[in-house]
Amino acid sequence: MAPTSFLAALHTAVTGLRATVQEQFAPLGLALLNQRPSPSSWSMLECLEHLNRYSRYYNPALGKAIANSQPARPAEVAYSWLGRKSVNLMRPDNATKQTTLKRMNPLGSHLGWKTLAEFDQHQSGLLELLALAQTADLNRKAVPVEFFRLLKLRLGEALEFVVVHQQRHVQQAQRVQHGLRAERAR
Template identity: 40%
Template sequence: MKISSYQLIVDLKNITQENLQSAENLLQKSDHELNCRMSQESWSTLECFEHLNRYGNFYIPEINQRILSSQTSSKQIFTSGILGNYFAKSMLPNEKVNKMKTFNSMNPIHSQLNKNVIIEFIKQQEQMLELLENAKNIDLNKTKTAISISSLIKLKLGDTFRFVIYHNLRHVQQAKRVLTNL
């Protein structure tokens, strides 16, 4: 995938702002509604957001550190890496829900949660918008980040942003489906 670095950041900011708005709207719901699940094995709305917060706790500091230490300047075109493109595309929500197994450390099922989970997600999305703004000044191709499953694998910053933001989108949509189907 090749795209203007500027356009990629604009697109990712738009998705992040939509995720942020969706989360803010959920603050009007009761803790009881937000903790309901469709089955014993499925996640509640709050568990979807807790899952995202756990990933945010890894990726936001990682991205921030890489941006701060980057010695590169902005490049016009972002070209996705093979692995990064695969990971990012696999996170995009689609018509047919493709379930994925999550790591135990990232699985919040049966946690005791309240709206503070959504408030934390909102803070993380505001941080993500700042990181996207800061990333306008660096090369999204040459700046690399570690990933949560292995410090040995590095992705281009542009692919890391795509992965994290598409992952957020996927689970925000899942959280909305849970409320719709109750």
């Protein structure tokens, strides 16, 4: 995909995620936002906190990669083996359960409105990064993988990884919300 179309698609996705959280989760009470479907499952806020924890790492790493990037090239966005695998594992339509790192697992956290505000701030920052990425070489390996920093993703695949990871967990939060509604309707 051409870089301009690629970044526009990611921008649309992030804008949609931000709207979903603002419209579907922000109006709910904290008790409902913190309610888990089961003791070992995440609440809606825990899903968002998980994303916040990743954003705390990836947004600055992406910003640094963009700032240090070579000028943009008109070449199609390319993927390394690691990048393609990482993106495909996180796609929302991939039903394979993934185990998260302990430090990224928010299960049992005491969460409040700050979680929603932080999520929104991270999305705003990501939208700014996507705009800045218009001038960067998306095919340059520049973003260290959070759990093993010796491995690096290309800038484009790292941006897509972050977005599909967010889509996956916002959809998870939506499933929690729908499940709780169904439970209440019984």
